[in-house]
Amino acid sequence: LATVVVAIDGPSGSGKSSVSRGVAARLGLRYLDTGAMYRAMTWWMLRHGVDVTDAGQIAAACGKPNLESGTDPDQPKITVDGEDVSAPIRTREVTNAVSAVSAVPEVRARLVAMQREIIGSGGIVVEGRDIGTVVAPEAPVKIFLTASTEARAWRRNAELAPDQATSVAVTRAEIVRRDRLDSSRATSPLAMADDAYELDTTDLTLEQVIDRVVALVHERT
Ligand code: C5P
Numbered sequence: 001l002a003t004v005v006v007a008i009d010g011p012s013g014s015g016k017s018s019v020s021r022g023v024a025a026r027l028g029l030r031y032l033d034t035g036a037m038y039r040a041m042t043w044w045m046l047r048h049g050v051d052v053t054d055a056g057q058i059a060a061a062c063g064k065p066n067l068e069s070g071t072d073p074d075q076p077k078i079t080v081d082g083e084d085v086s087a088p089i090r091t092r093e094v095t096n097a098v099s100a101v102s103a104v105p106e107v108r109a110r111l112v113a114m115q116r117e118i119i120g121s122g123g124i125v126v127e128g129r130d131i132g133t134v135v136a137p138e139a140p141v142k143i144f145l146t147a148s149t150e151a152r153a154w155r156r157n158a159e160l161a162p163d164q165a166t167s168v169a170v171t172r173a174e175i176v177r178r179d180r181l182d183s184s185r186a187t188s189p190l191a192m193a194d195d196a197y198e199l200d201t202t203d204l205t206l207e208q209v210i211d212r213v214v215a216l217v218h219e220r221t
Helices: 016-027 034-047 055-061 092-102 105-119 131-135 149-159 168-184 206-220
Strands: 005-009 030-033 067-069 078-080 124-128 141-146 197-200
Touching: 005 016, 005 131, 005 206, 016 030, 016 124, 016 141, 016 206, 030 034, 030 105, 034 067, 034 078, 034 092, 034 105, 034 124, 055 092, 055 105, 067 105, 092 105, 092 168, 105 124, 105 131, 124 131, 131 141, 141 206, 149 168, 197 206
Parallel strands: 005 124, 005 141, 030 124, 141 197
Antiparallel strands: 067 078
């Protein structure tokens, strides 16, 4: 297990974060949330007045912020230029801008290089959109989590901080839009790897999903 890489991909609200953290904690592995890195990059762009509809501006600026990703599944933490942004990267403003930033090839090149460095020799659960396809195509365990749009909208809505609260209908529209953008971009879109194990979490509890993934890890290592 010391060298295993567990790749967990899927659309928003499919349960990736809770499942990935649970599996990492259960198996004593590190945990990397690559979505948090794209969010932190987006947060920095918004704060520094970068026009996030302008790919040229995004490409020119994306080398500037200094991102640091923690890998503790019990306390995931991300900092930008030393500031802990774990909470502000979850605002709907960042969420609704992140797909435009993450579609820019220069952003992906920089963050994928950082992700590979953190993965290093393994012992880690990595969640995202392109982990099994691009970041760690050699990962021995690849999971693609899905769930119905309704289930994903309810879950995401329930996770929003009180000052970000909105209706399930608005959250549903926001995740449908984000999935469409993430799946249709030219550079490493959200896609299931050919050798990934697809798991529909709609009717499963978190514990049931963690159990399945842990069993799969044991089977493949
Ligand atoms: O997983 P999360 O919802 O936090 O991801 C936020 C956004 O970051 C996604 O909507 C997507 O645009 C981008 N992302 C990505 N590639 C990854 C992880 C996230 O493009 N590996």
